[in-house]
Amino acid sequence: MYLSGHEASLDLREVVGVKAVKIPAKSSTLSFGKNAKVDENVPYCIEMQPIGPLGFSVVIITRPGNHRWRCKQVSFQCKDSSLCHQWITAIKEALKSEAFCRPKKLVVFVNPFSGKKKAVKLYRDKVLPLFELADIHVTYIETERQNHARDLLVQNSLDLKRIDGLVCVGGDGMFSEVLNGLLTFTAHDLHIEEMDRFEPVAPDIRIGIIPAGSTNTIVYTTTGTSDVVTSTLHIILGDQIGIDVNSVNVNDQFVRYSVTLLGYGYMGDLLKDSDNKRWMGPSRYSWSGTKSFLANNAYYGEIKYRLSSNSDSHPTDAVKCYSGCDICSMAGQSNSRSTSKVEISAGRDTDLQLDEQSDFMKHSNSQSSDLSGSYSDSNWRTVIGKFVAVNSVTMSCSCDLSPPGMSPYCHLGDGCMDLIMVSQCSRIEFLKFLLRTAKGEERKNLDFIQMHRVKEFSFRPLTEDSDLLSISSEENIPQSKKVKLKRQTSRTSVWNCDGEVIDQPKISVRVHCQLVKLFARGVEDPSLQDDQKRNCCSPSFDNS
Ligand SMILES: Nc1ncnc2c1ncn2[C@@H]1O[C@H](COP(=O)(O)OP(=O)(O)OP(=O)(O)O)[C@@H](O)[C@H]1O
Known part of the structure; x- marks a missing residue:
């Protein structure tokens, strides 16, 4: 809104509503007369010129800070009630325009x-x-x-x-x-x-x-x-705003849609424990979080993931997703042109990704390879290892407790999710990861973490006898070691899927670009x- 000389203009995009009011005699309000007009070239602006006493208030948005919005009344006087009602009707009609997309x-x-x-x-x-x-x-x-x-x-x-x-x-x-x-x-x-x-x-x-x-x-x-x-x-x-939605399959059967977090290991254990403590109210999350942290459980698993074809876009690229984000706009446009188009691999990032993985591999006894069959797209990777946590987020997951969120540069509508794999590590190391995550600090130099921007992924716990060979580097595993490994691999976690427990660990997840509008x-x-x-x-x- 601006006020200049004898004219006032309200930006109707930020008008909440309009109502008739009695204007107190000394209020510093504006009124308007014969020359007031709706500018047809700027359909969301109504120009007003000051004059006389009866009135109405237009309620507009103000921004007091910290992203909060509040209402503010701007009052206008009219010389008679019929003119006043004409203006109220005109503004209400203008607000109903399809161009505003306001819900009715x-x-x-x-x-x-x-x-x-x-x-x-x-x-x-x-x-x-x-x-x-x-x-x-x-x-x-x-x-x-x-x-x-x-x-x-x-x-x-x-x-x-x-x-x-x-x-x-x-x-x-x-x-x-x-x-x-x-x-x-x-x-x-x-x-x-x-x-x-x-x-x-x-x-x-x-x-x-x-x-x-x-x-x-x-x-x-x-x-x-x-x-x-x-x-x-x-x-x-x-x-x-269009937000990405995941379809989640368990044992090759569709089970549900998710939009925030899928977490195995630490986040799954935390949720499962907190579900039994609902009587504690919201503080159950802190209690169960501490308990899972102290347990420091790690689980064997195989993760296959398909990297985003946009090799410039990465969970650590420091590009924030703000209102009007270019990356999401472009993804939305190409998505609406063709939702079924198969993504063409850019290929460029293959070597880079393998280099990035090397430290993580050392730490987690993991391996990476291109795959065949249904995973033949060159952007597919596999990691096998023992993980404290496997998290995938489709949005930054900012909240009051952690304003930067679990993945601060994750986009709302780019058709990708950020996959964060935390390999087995000490409690101190994991604490470092948790604290850095909560504060939104750099995590890429933690060599037990691997982060990728992906289109889809699948997870499988390594519980089969045949999996023991892929875990151990030895071809003939001694019987005593076999028994120990069997015991370790039989232990599985659950998935935390947007705050709901999925008991079966074998899942596959695919992201659907801007499937839902908020x-x-x-x-x-x-x-x-x-x-x-x-x-x-x-x-x-x-x-x-
Ligand atoms: N009337 C109801 N009685 C019990 N549960 C309900 C009711 N209505 C909705 N629910 C369920 O309650 C669950 C939690 O709801 P909601 O997210 O609103 O609250 P919350 O306090 O944030 O809980 P949480 O943090 O556990 O998600 C949802 O899964 C929802 O399906």
């Missing part, structure tokens, strides 16, 4: 048991009044049990074709439930069977998240904060001015 009808799921059990109150006190101001029609559903929201979606009980979006008030678990329900409904609606290596279809509607859970990673990663009002405003403005703008680059933040974000208003 939403289904809101509230999990009353999320986090500190305040989701219902947060929704009533902070979210609903803003939705009402923005003229959004809401169908409110308080969930009664786990998978209630998912079942309603899959059974198509909500007439999804008539709404603009779904909103979940809760934590990452609640979002995951809604995401899985929506994608399964979309596949069933098109008679597509969700099976190994199927191509999921992007839903027509967007999902919004109001943070009210113990973990609010997705909200934090897509808005830069876990703030209820900020997330509500992102939804109202109709912001949208109501969010992405994290705004703090180095930009407010007007630059507005202009870099929304594809609908791309001036080029």
Whole structure:
């Protein structure tokens, strides 16, 4: 918004709503008269000129800092009530324009048991009044049990074709439930069977998240904060961002979609233990994290992964994914041109990757090779080793506890995930890794870590007799060593898949570029001015 001389202009992209108000006699407000006009060349700006007394307030976004958004009222006086109502109607109509992509009808799921059990109150006190101001029609559903929201979606009980979006008030678990329900409904609606290596279809509607859970990673990663009002405003403005989604297969059967973390070893053990301690509330994660850390378990496994064809893009490349990110925009464009196109290997990074791996190999007794058969693409690699943790993230996974996130340079919509393999190491070394991760510090010089940007990967625990030969360097393993190795390899962990336990260790995971759209703008680059933040974000208003 700018105020100059006798004119005021409001950027409608950042207007939350408009309402009639009584203007106090001495308020420093603006009013407008005969010459006020809607500029047809700039459809999202309405110019106003000052004059007289009755009024209305336009509620706009302000940015007090730390990525939080707040509302501010700008009041205008009119010389009579009919002019006042004309302006209110004109602004409301302008906001309804398709160009703004604002939601008009939403289904809101509230999990009353999320986090500190305040989701219902947060929704009533902070979210609903803003939705009402923005003229959004809401169908409110308080969930009664786990998978209630998912079942309603899959059974198509909500007439999804008539709404603009779904909103979940809760934590990452609640979002995951809604995401899985929506994608399964979309596949069933098109008679597509969700099976190994199927191509999921992007839903027509967007999902919004109001943070009210113990973990609010997705909200934090897509808005830069876990703030209820900020997330509500992102939804109202109709912001949208495409995020990558993984399809996860267990023993060659599709099981679910994931968007944040898949973690084996440390993260899996932590989750399994914390699930038995729900009575502790959110502090169960710190308790179980400490327990898993002290156990320092390592597990044998074989990981096959397909590297991204973009060899310039790497988990340590220091390119942050901000709102309007070029890498995600390009990935989104090429994805919409051809979702089924097979990626062509750039090839260039092969030697580099092998060099990078050498230290890790020494540390983990691992091996790397190109593969044949279904893994014949030259970007496929194999690592065999004993791992404290195998983590794959599809977004940076920033959160209140670790603002940089598990992989600070991971992109929201580049069609890749960051695979982080932590080979067997001492507790001190692992602590170093955890601390550096929490603070977002450099980890590439830790020789027990290997990080790659990948399109897909599979993991298999080395529990077969035939696997012993690949673990041991000896051709004829002595019986005593065989027994010891057998004991070690029979021990497996579980997968932490977006906070849900997957008990079977053998999985394969594939990323689907920007499969789902969220109501969010992405994290705004703090180095930009407010007007630059507005202009870099929304594809609908791309001036080029
Ligand atoms: N009414 C309900 N009763 C019990 N569980 C529910 C209910 N509604 C949703 N759930 C389930 O609760 C789980 C956790 O929800 P949510 O993510 O909102 O809270 P949370 O406190 O952040 O939990 P977590 O950190 O464990 O994910 C989800 O898997 C969701 O399916």
